[in-house]
Amino acid sequence: MLDFIARRLAIGLITLIGVATITFFLMRVLPGDAAVMLSGAGAGAISEQELAEVRSKMGLDRPLAVQFGAWIGELAHLNLGLSLRTGQPVASEIARRFPYTLQIVVMAMVIAVALGVPAGLLSAARAGSWLDQTLRALSVGGLAAPSFWVGLLIILGLVWLFKWSPPLFWEPFWVSPWQSITQLIWPAIAVGIRQLALIARMTRSIMLEVLGEDYIRTARAKGLSEKVVVLRHGLRNGLLPVVTLIGFEVSALFGGLIVTEAVFNVPGLGQYVVTAILNRDYPAAQGIVLILAGIVVLGNLTVDLLYGWLDPRTRIQVSR
């Protein structure tokens, strides 16, 4: 098992190096100029000489290979560099924002799993009934509604009904857990609705397939209760693809919260990455992409390990 983890981590490291390389050059290929953006862009009266001085100050006048080498060198020392825009260490800027994004992702997935799996189970167990039809319609609606639109509707609805809008000061979870949860519940719902719908549909589909298997028929023939048949024999076997989906969605959510964070004004990674890209703040944008890539790598590894726990057959394959 340790070999397996080590092998996967090594592959993950190679992936991250690839991501770092691609991100670095992609940011440079983007049309635009960090010096222009950082020199009062839009004011118009900045001379080419002044811009050249700013580029020189930021080290952007060096050959790309030199810039890349310097950045990779810093990365080797776990240093993401300084933000061109604020002059602050990128790592500390990310560290300050990461908890908010992480909390939204966790809350959204808790909502999605807690409601989506039972909804899918119910739908499958009562396939063809009015309940199934209703849940299917709702899940299609949840998939179709973009999270930023749901977010805006939530905000406008709350302002209209309760004169409530997102807070101005966001409490980190470790400072005030309950307040933090109540603050982030709305953005979590806004993004969680899509995941909920996705998980419900996947669970239904898988459970319909599983419930038609021979071993389910055998279990029923043994006289087990329907609850035991569905939950113990059906659900455990049907969960594997759902876990894969959850793992994938968690990774995707980290990078997909940009608009929702903007709508609710949450000071998370999404807002930071937008600001970084718009301002051509290369170290910041590269740093965030790298962190997000790391989360995807770790997410995939976690899913693989969960597989082993859920399905002993994969554990045996891994140990061989």
Place this chain on the structure above:
Amino acid sequence: MSKSKSSKSNGTPSYPSRRSLLKGSAGALATGLTAATWQPAAAQKRGGTLKVSNGGDPPDFDVHQTATFLTQFIGAPCYSTLMKVDPDNPDRLIPDLAEKAEVSADGRTVTLQLRKGVVFHNGSALTAEDVVYSLNRIKSPPKGIVSPRKGLLGNVEEIRADGALGVTIRLAHPQPDFLMLVSNPFNVIVSRAVAEPLDAQGQGVKRQVVGTGPFRLTQAVDGQYYELTRFDRYFGQGPMLDRIQFFPIRGEVERGAALQSRRIDACFFFANEAVLDPLRKVQGVTALRRPTPTFINLIPNVTRKPFDDPRVREALSLAIDRDAFIRTVGPLAGAFFHSRGLMPPGSPYSLTPQEIKAFGGYDSLPGLGGDVAENRKRAIALLEQAGVPKGSKMVILARGDVPAFRDSAINVAGQLKQIGLDVTVDIRDAGAFYKMETGGDFQLVTHSVAMGGASVDQILGEGYTSYGGRNYGMWKDDTLDKLYSEQSRELDPAKRVQMVRRFQLEFLKTYYQINLAWVGYGAAHLNTVQGWKALNDLYANMQMDRVWLNA
């Protein structure tokens, strides 16, 4: 401009007269400034925290190096300028750091006397050396420091300290607008001791805010909030508030929601009427829209064919129905206002309806009764004469994140199709847009230019000269530059009016820039916010020293 003209209640647009602005400049020039007289009234309450939403995080706090309100709104309460616009009479200047300003008989020497006992937020005393360093920093920035407004002080030959509190500025030629220009809200006075070493490193005062203003920056948490705290050793009568907190809320809908739910007390920047209009109906909220020195122009790149041909540029102007433009784009981008000429709506320098109607397409301004269909026929004929075939492809560059740019471009593209051109819009993000625009990598561009001041020299000098910072179309015209220079140094206000009018008549003939509309920005605040007046310059009166909360 009288108080009654400056703004009517709840968003009714008004057209300020700027006749007295001219008088005000000349008056200050001739007689010097009078001492500040504002005192807080007994009924005005001290204390409290004003919560303001800004449109995002400021890139940094170096006011000299920036052009964005995101920085200026936070910087203004922390810094002082030499003089400032009187909120009670926006056409005249009142003292800020300079208690006296005198101009010599030949108009070339400005002598400033600074207040005694002014201290910076770090406790050091303000001296003339700080003023000299600050003005030189704007005029000729050190290496690695940029100064978007250096042109404002382009007429300055020398700045020197006369003793601890005296400053003498020698001008190359007389300039009636000089006191207005040097007192631009962005031209704040920084501490030499703080700024000089940082400038030498090429950093500037991007994170260090040490001014003499009524508030000092005490917390800055990017992405969350910026807190200013009352400066107890402020030299003026204020401030009334204990604290100001700025919250970066990007979306206008979200800013409106925050105001409606009383999370914030004020937002001094709205563009979208769809957000502002509902706020007018909310009890306890004041929402208004005011014209500002911001214009939206269609700018052809004259270094590219066929835009080097004035007939083509005139045809573009002829094709545009400005009335329709204002009615369509206005609610989205605030382009509600129109002027007759290059100066803001209601300017004493405005042209007559007959004069403006002589220029292609400008008779379609609201109320002038132009025949758009006839204009477009003329446009097609001009294109034929210039050898531009029907169906010619043209691209308008636009910035995607600002409605004033994006929606203007889309509207104009639609209108230009009416004269047989195949026009598309190239929407880019800010980073790509500015690179392409400043590099001349475009055919046509729509640009909403927000001037950092309303004086003639600011608008014409920056916006409409060959060497001005806003000459995105890259034209070169010695005649226009000469006319600008002549009016800039004319001391007789009556003569100057004629010269400014002549400049406009000559400029409009060239179609180097095609004026579409002027912009009015919105502002909204709870009625508990007292003592703030919306002036017709977005950046003026943002020091917040007189603001108090009637909570």
